[in-house]
Amino acid sequence: MTAEIIDGKAFALDLRERVAALSADFAAKAGRQPGLAVVLVGDDPASQVYVRAKGKATLAAGMLSFEHRLPASASEDEVRALVEQLNADAAVDGILVQLPLPDHIDEHAVITAIDAGKDVDGFTPENVGRLASGLDGFVPCTPLGCLMLLKDRIGDLAGLDAIVIGRSNIVGKPMAALLLGASCTVTIAHSKTRDLPAKVRAADIVVAAVGRPGMIKGDWLKPGATVIDVGINRIAGDEPGTTRLVGDVDFAGAMAHAGAITPVPGGVGPMTIAVLLRNTLVAAHRRAGVALARDAI
């Protein structure tokens, strides 16, 4: 069997086009464009690449992009003061504080300062609680993007066995909550999990969010399983001095066993950015009191 490749990049481009059209409608009704503010503390190269890509995508969707860069030496109080300034800024609908933050800053303290109505990452306690309770709120971009790809491929997920490998607040936990909300039977695996291959073998849906290149092997998979590879790992390339991105799943091995798999790059990563714009569009409508049909996007 050869797995089908799930084209996250194409899906994300389509989503971005739909967001751009609705963003133009919003601007016509509200008399202003949706606005997204991104806060980057320090000079982590990967974060800089992501923030630049996000800024370009924001403008292309007809939204305003506000970028705030603070030095790695910035204090927690300075970052919180900036967040509070953005909370109070009427032109800002969405706030994203790029993670990770430098070690001397308490991430929880900064995230908690974000206005839940502008929390387009879905990281504040209010939005985490809303997701856990099945209430409307902002859902983290990467897991929501994964769910969109799964529903597009499979349709109704009810009753399927799903395993999420990784239990971070950003990916693993919200992913598990979304799959449970879609009536999957969900296993959450982590570094203390015993006999991971056996647990993966029982799953119709495998979401890998670990951060270990190629850790999940093809022969662990149930034949025909749908595999969503969230991992973004930069490893040495074939030519000296080059690097390349790989996921957490051994892609070549998985191609022989899975029914479908997302590639890295070109899978989940582009979806994360597209969903961020989608969440910002939703935030703008809510804040401005402009109606947006529930299934519009």
Ligand SMILES: NC(=O)C1=CN([C@@H]2O[C@H](COP(=O)(O)OP(=O)(O)OC[C@H]3O[C@@H](n4cnc5c(N)ncnc54)[C@H](OP(=O)(O)O)[C@@H]3O)[C@@H](O)[C@H]2O)C=CC1
């Ligand atoms: N495509 C995208 O848009 C995004 C991609 N990513 C990528 O996804 C990956 C995960 O990110 P993130 O969730 O932030 O990572 P974290 O480092 O926060 O979490 C990693 C998780 O993997 C678990 N883990 C570690 N080793 C093993 C193991 N041997 N077996 C099973 N589980 C293990 C850890 O378990 P424990 O809790 O026990 O330590 C932890 O729960 C990274 O590669 C990251 O770059 C992240 C965000 C967005």
Ligand SMILES: Nc1nc(=O)c2c([nH]1)NC[C@@H]1CN(c3ccc(C(=O)N[C@@H](CCC(=O)O)C(=O)O)cc3)C=[N+]21
């Ligand atoms: N507050 C916050 N929110 C986040 O959503 C967030 C974050 N912090 N910190 C870092 C992680 C990581 N992340 C990615 C987004 C897009 C790609 C992406 O577009 N990847 C491309 C490849 C890009 C490349 O070539 O380097 C792809 O997979 O095709 C990857 C990773 C968002 N994150």
